[in-house]
Amino acid sequence: MAGKPKASKQQIADLGEWRVPLPKVGRSSAAVFAEMFQRKSGDADWINGRVFSLVYPTGRSDIDGVLLESNLAYLFENALNPLRFPSLGMMQFEVVSMVSSLLNAPTGSGAGFSAGGTESILLSVLVSRERAKAEKGIERGNIVFPLSAHPAFAKAAFYTGLEARATPLAGDFTADAGALRDAVDENTVLIVGSAYGFPHGVIDPIEELSDFALSRAIPFHCDACIGGFVLPFMERLGYDVPAFDFRLPGVTQMSCDIHKYGYATKGASVVVYRESQWMNHQMFAYDRWPAGFYWTGSVAGARAASPVAAAWAVMNYLGEEGYVEIMRGLMATTARLRNGIAELPGLAILGSPAGPLLAFTSQRDDINAIGDVMDDRGWHLGRVNNPSGLHMMISPLHATNADEFLADLADAVADHGESRGGDAHYN
Numbered sequence: 001m002a003g004k005p006k007a008s009k010q011q012i013a014d015l016g017e018w019r020v021p022l023p024k025v026g027r028s029s030a031a032v033f034a035e036m037f038q039r040k041s042g043d044a045d046w047i048n049g050r051v052f053s054l055v056y057p058t059g060r061s062d063i064d065g066v067l068l069e070s071n072l073a074y075l076f077e078n079a080l081n082p083l084r085f086p087s088l089g090m091m092q093f094e095v096v097s098m099v100s101s102l103l104n105a106p107t108g109s110g111a112g113f114s115a116g117g118t119e120s121i122l123l124s125v126l127v128s129r130e131r132a133k134a135e136k137g138i139e140r141g142n143i144v145f146p147l148s149a150h151p152a153f154a155k156a157a158f159y160t161g162l163e164a165r166a167t168p169l170a171g172d173f174t175a176d177a178g179a180l181r182d183a184v185d186e187n188t189v190l191i192v193g194s195a196y197g198f199p200h201g202v203i204d205p206i207e208e209l210s211d212f213a214l215s216r217a218i219p220f221h222c223d224a225c226i227g228g229f230v231l232p233f234m235e236r237l238g239y240d241v242p243a244f245d246f247r248l249p250g251v252t253q254m255s256c257d258i259h260k261y262g263y264a265t266k267g268a269s270v271v272v273y274r275e276s277q278w279m280n281h282q283m284f285a286y287d288r289w290p291a292g293f294y295w296t297g298s299v300a301g302a303r304a305a306s307p308v309a310a311a312w313a314v315m316n317y318l319g320e321e322g323y324v325e326i327m328r329g330l331m332a333t334t335a336r337l338r339n340g341i342a343e344l345p346g347l348a349i350l351g352s353p354a355g356p357l358l359a360f361t362s363q364r365d366d367i368n369a370i371g372d373v374m375d376d377r378g379w380h381l382g383r384v385n386n387p388s389g390l391h392m393m394i395s396p397l398h399a400t401n402a403d404e405f406l407a408d409l410a411d412a413v414a415d416h417g418e419s420r421g422g423d424a425h426y427n
């Protein structure tokens with residue numbers, strides 16, 4: 001069809017002349033699903049562990065069963081109004097409470113459920129802007145974050161009209177605390193660090209940043225979107241994990257995604273605040289509507305209920321012991337991959353990743369050329385830049401094909417052509 005737009009990452013599309021009419025007559029469900037699955041067959045093969053971000057497969061049919069059943073049980077409900085669906089409201093309370101406990105949030109803390117890390121971060125930034133306005137009279141605020149912080153912080157600044165100040169990294173890819181301090185001024189409404197960050201999986205100097213934020217009485221968001229369901233269980237296994245959560249007095253708010261290493265299906269994240277009263281700033285209430293008083297505590301209006309149910313179900317199904325056991329295996333797979341990569345000629349891990357996420361470069365070859373060979377062999381690695389590298393978020397399922405991956409990587413290191421010029425991309 002002429003002018004058909006190419007698939008893109010955007011949720012918006014310039015359709016031009018291209019139109020798909022609603023079919024006049026519906027098709028059979030068999031025909032609909034035949035077409036859907038035919039299209040799906042061209043997607044990345046995550047189910048066989050070929051993908052290293054976006055999905056977090058455990059490879060366990062019992063866990064997948066819990067997720068399927070809980071999603072189905074709440075497929076049609078609407079989380080906009082938990083008063084109509086008290087079971088949903090209660091599960092939501094319990095989920096945010098369990099996450100708060102995991103992060104050692106003190107008595108008096110508050111937490112909210114959101115659809116993902118980006119929304120949790122957006123809410124946290126909004127709350128910080130509003131607190132700064134109410135408590136300090138700051139009208140044109142800024143937020144300060146290291147370059148490695150997730151783009152959700154820049155996006156939140158864009159949405160809230162704050163200035164985004166991104167600061168350089170230290171040589172080990174952690175936040176350069178000095179640069180961050182220098183960027184802070186009297187209009188800074190929020191300081192950010194990650195435990196750990198997406199690009200290299202390294203933990204920022206959270207304690208140092210916490211102390212600094214406290215000394216300046218500025219809120220400090222520790223982003224544990226990935227680490228929140230990793231670091232606590234590594235700690236239980238005896239790994240040396242630096243303090244990163246509410247045990248540090250300067251940490252005022254945190255984000256933690258259940259839909260990453262909490263293994264819930266997508267749409268489940270939690271934002272936690274040291275003081276519950278701050279959450280009033282993320283509430284939107286409107287009483288002039290003919291349909292009555294309207295209020296929400298997050299961005300969406302109507303909201304999927306199944307992510308709440310799935311998060312509650314998987315957390316209760318696994319429990320602390322279940323997560324710890326998964327983490328034990330996951331760290332063993334991570335060590336296998338890490339060592340295997342480091343043994344290949346020229347390859348080097350970037351920085352000191354804390355958990356099952358790493359990026360590696362080559363000191364000998366063009367790493368993007370190696371990445372191209374891996375792409376051609378059906379592996380979906382992410383890419384990082386400055387320096388160029390390949391990126392992997394390791395999931396429990398990768399225990400099944402780590403050796404195949406390393407063998408293909410060895411081949412790619414030994415035999416690759418010129419790079420096709422691939423830039424860093426997020427996949």
Ligand SMILES: Cc1ncc(COP(=O)(O)O)c(C=O)c1O
Nearest residue numbers: 116117118150152197198225226
């Ligand atoms: C450290 C970190 N923070 C925030 C996010 C944003 O989370 P989401 O994609 O669920 O919105 C991500 C996503 O990968 C992340 O890695």
